[in-house]
Amino acid sequence: MRELPVTILGFGMMGTARAVAYEAVMRYYGATPIKPVLYQAYTYTDAEAAGATATGWEATKDLDAAITNPKTEYVDVCLPNAMHCDAVLKAIAAGKHVFCEKPLSVTVEEAHKMVDAAAAKPELLNSVNFIYRRVPANVYARKLVKDGVFGKLLEARSFYNQSWGGPDTDYSWRFSATGGTLGDLGSHALDMLYYTTGMRPIELCAMQSVHIPYRYKPATVGSDLEGRYNKKAKDLAEVWADWRKDADAAANGGETSRPMLKVDTDDVTRIMYTLPGGAVGSLECTRNAWGTENTHGYELYFERGAIRWNYDDMNYLGIYDASKPERGWSRVLCNRGGFAYPTFADGHMFGYRDLLVNACYENMLKIAGQPEVAPIATFQDALDVERTIEAVRKSWTEKRWVKLDEIA
Ligand SMILES: NC(=O)c1ccc[n+]([C@@H]2O[C@H](COP(=O)([O-])OP(=O)(O)OC[C@H]3O[C@@H](n4cnc5c(N)ncnc54)[C@H](O)[C@@H]3O)[C@@H](O)[C@H]2O)c1
Incomplete structure (x- = not known):
């Protein structure tokens, strides 16, 4: 070896x-x-x-x-x-x-x-x-779509929402122009749309917004997690009231209680898009949705059924077969033999760390010239995501529908 x-x-x-x-x-x-x-x-x-x-x-x-x-x-x-x-x-x-x-x-x-x-x-x-891509349920969803089990795709909805982006999270690279929510979370959701359906948006219309236009300068350098973890235990109403006073002052060139930095990117993005074959879809991503932590998922609606997945319950795929007389969602356990990754006993659930092991494992397979369990994302795949992200920004800046063909 x-x-x-x-x-x-x-x-x-x-x-x-x-x-x-x-x-x-x-x-x-x-x-x-x-x-x-x-x-x-x-x-x-x-x-x-x-x-x-x-x-x-x-x-x-x-x-x-x-x-x-x-x-x-x-x-x-x-x-x-x-x-x-x-x-x-x-x-x-x-x-x-x-x-x-x-x-x-x-x-x-x-x-x-x-x-x-x-x-x-x-x-x-x-x-x-x-x-x-390395979640067994998503490998299976991809296969169901590829095999055309439920016919043509009609509608798609995807989301990647988190909740840590309140005013008590200090500034970090994630709030600079290069670190916003769309690139951070939306990129995953765009890649997952492509991975599961093989389709990318043809044309889209988007909006972006910033809830927290100024953030406190962090006392630390290094991982942005330090800022996220070092939040003071304080009444949230007080956090917002204190921050609002400072943000108003910062916007008007006044004194703030602590140094603040201007946020140059989106806290939230929403997209509507068309897909090849006449399907339509929507995508949302935010860091300001209480009740979501790492809530990434999708719903795909086809001619004869539907598929849904949510990271919060990531070992299961939701499958709705509308051809069956007894209609209803099946909650299908995909963490078992035959679905994707070997080794584990049935139902011994995957977590985030396992996904990273799978990714590193498949990189080794690829270097050795062996087939991956499911395709890894190449730079070309990621370029296609970047083109969509650029189209989103253009759509919101120019307040119009943008065709992906407009982006080089
Ligand atoms: N695939 C995923 O699920 C996933 C999850 C989280 C993050 N990410 C990506 O991973 C990358 C790193 O994110 P992270 O969460 O580990 O961030 P992080 O802030 O925790 O760590 C970033 C690293 O870069 C260092 N760093 C920060 N500023 C620097 C500077 N100016 N010069 C040199 N080094 C600097 C930090 O000290 C740290 O070592 C990002 O591209 C992020 O989008 C991917």
């Missing part, structure tokens, strides 16, 4: 989660043709460096050296979105396999550059972490 030295760039939420996943690949999937071995991490803060070295691997604060290190064959990009393109281009130029977090890029131009660079080196992996 060949060993593959892995470097992870960024050691925030995804970098640390990914480190766990690589270590678990061989334990979950003993027959993996290539064994990923953690070699080095690019860490931004001292705490991250300590976290990496404590687990026995190297940490460096020299990003370029980490990317081009001749001892590494595979670079995993878990950096803030604005840093993806440069890191990916340098990694490909240095002959490394690349696994990159979503969204692949922050502009369509960047995504084109990455697609071109990958195309010039077809021997290298180009894979993007649209992680929800």
Whole structure:
């Protein structure tokens, strides 16, 4: 078995989660043709460096050296979105396999550059972490649609909603122009639409909004999670009242109780779109919907039935067969033999970490030239998502329907 030295760039939420996943690949999937071995991490803060070295691997604060290190064959990009393109281009130029977090890029131009660079080196992996492709229920949904079990698609609805984006969450890269909700959450929902139906919007009309136009400057640097976790336990009505006073002052050039930064992106996006074959759909994403935590899902309505999935209950797929005399939703357990990923006993449920293990496992299969369980997302797939994101922004800026053909 060949060993593959892995470097992870960024050691925030995804970098640390990914480190766990690589270590678990061989334990979950003993027959993996290539064994990923953690070699080095690019860490931004001292705490991250300590976290990496404590687990026995190297940490460096020299990003370029980490990317081009001749001892590494595979670079995993878990950096803030604005840093993806440069890191990916340098990694490909240095002959490394690349696994990159979503969204692949922050502009369509960047995504084109990455697609071109990958195309010039077809021997290298180009894979993007649209992680929800790795859910057994979604692998099964994709198969049902592909097999045409319920006929033609008529309508689609998808959502990716969270609730952590209130005024007590400090500013981070996620609120800069390159980190908004559409790229963060909407990109997943757009990829899932494509993954399950094989279709991308032809034309769309969108709106975006910002609920919190100014946020407090964080006291820490590094992972944005620190800001999210360090919220003071305070009455929410008081949080909003204090913030409103400060936000009004910031908007009018006045004094604020703590330094504030302007938010340059969307808190919420809604899209309506048309699909090939006459179907229509809608998509919503937000970080301000109480009661949702990581509520990502879809409903697909066909001529003779429907399919629905929700991450909150991710091991099950909802199936409605309208041809049966006894109509009703079936809650189908997809975490069992024959549905997608082997190894586990029936009904021993998957969680988020398992999805990451599956993703890393399938990257190893792909590098070894073996078929994946279900297709990984390539840079080209992610470019198509970026084109849709660009069309959404254009639609809202120009207040009109935009055809995807308008985006290069
Ligand atoms: N696929 C998924 O399900 C999923 C989930 C979460 C995040 N992500 C993606 O993963 C990537 C990283 O997100 P995260 O949640 O780990 O973020 P994070 O904020 O927790 O971590 C980002 C990392 O970059 C470092 N960093 C921050 N600012 C930096 C700077 N100016 N220069 C250099 N390093 C800097 C941080 O210290 C940290 O190591 C993003 O692209 C995000 O969209 C994907």
